Amino acid sequence: MRVTHRRQALLATAIGTGLLLTGCAEDAGQGGDGKYTIGFVNGSNTEFHTCLQKSIELKAKELEVELYTANSTQDAGKELSNIEDMIARGIDAVIVQTVNVDALSADIAKAKAANVPIFLTSVLPGDMKDVLGASVVPLAEVGKMDAQQVGHDAQGKNVKIGIIAGAPGAASDVLVGGFKDNLPANATVVANQPGMFSPAKAQEVAENMIQAHPDLDYVFIANEEMAFGAVNAFKAAKADVKIVTNNGTERGVEAVKNGTFLATISNSAAVTGATALENTVRLLDGYKGIDKIARTRLVAVTKANADDAPAYCPK
Secondary structure, eight states: OOHHHHHHHHHHHSTTSSOEEEOOOSSOOTTOOSOOEEEEEEOOOSHHHHHHHHHHHHHHHHTTOEEEEEEOTTOHHHHHHHHHHHHHTTOSEEEEOOSOGGGHHHHHHHHHHTTOOEEEESOOOSOOTTOOEEEEOOHHHHHHHHHHHHHHHHTTOOEEEEEEEOSTTSHHHHHHHHHHTTOOTTEEEEEEEEOTTOHHHHHHHHHHHHHHOTTOOEEEESSHHHHHHHHHHHHHTTOOOEEEEEEOOHHHHHHHHTTSOSEEEEOOHHHHHHHHHHHHHHHHTTOOSSOSEEEOOOEEEOTTTGGGOOOOSOO
16 A cells, blocks of 8 residues: 555645645545545546546545546647656556547556556546456447438438537547437548547537538537537528537437437446446456456436436436
């Protein structure tokens, strides 16, 4: 256990660093055999990222783990710097919600060199041998399930599809790939642009998309926040475009109920985050009864089952 002899350094450097410390550990609960200090490096400030962090913070309090958090704001260089800061504070492990899959190799190498285990959320590297574990959303499957919703609704008719992706180079690429690869033969993708996980940018993209393709039938949008931005553009253009998206937030589920969205794929950030923290602790303890990779359950939310959709964000 490394925490005990690092405690003074942690306390001495915590003030004025921009890192947030939450929780205070005396004993690690639910399988913990002592004190742990864990860092969480978040990737952005979308609703997913906010809910993910909230669930990690709540689980840290439950397990009596000291938790430091930082946000990389979609900047790969800042992500590596945040990990370096966490390591300097003597953490026992760092959980990372990466901004870019290409950044993972540098993140993993930095943690390995410092002998600090790294645990990942959302996406996986090609090689997991230097990773403690992961709590992930099977993003390719999310895209596949949205494609299936389009296929089911189109019922064999030839349809035109638009895609509003997130930020290139990270989870969005996997998500969009899963969607494109599983569209039926009668569906043609006529536009594919990044919305950068910004509702305002997604609205701008949607405005341009519907002008270029006024006969658009469906749009796949990488998350619900962007989808709500895009809806404004489609409504202004009086375009009858059906939207499939991803998250399963309370607002998103309500949008399915009222017909704003055709479907959304629920993948609870509350589950992903809580699992990440709990599995990090158990793996540090050497607990053998859990999988190295935990996958968040997916639910395709439509009008038929929207009342039973899982909670997305912890209360």
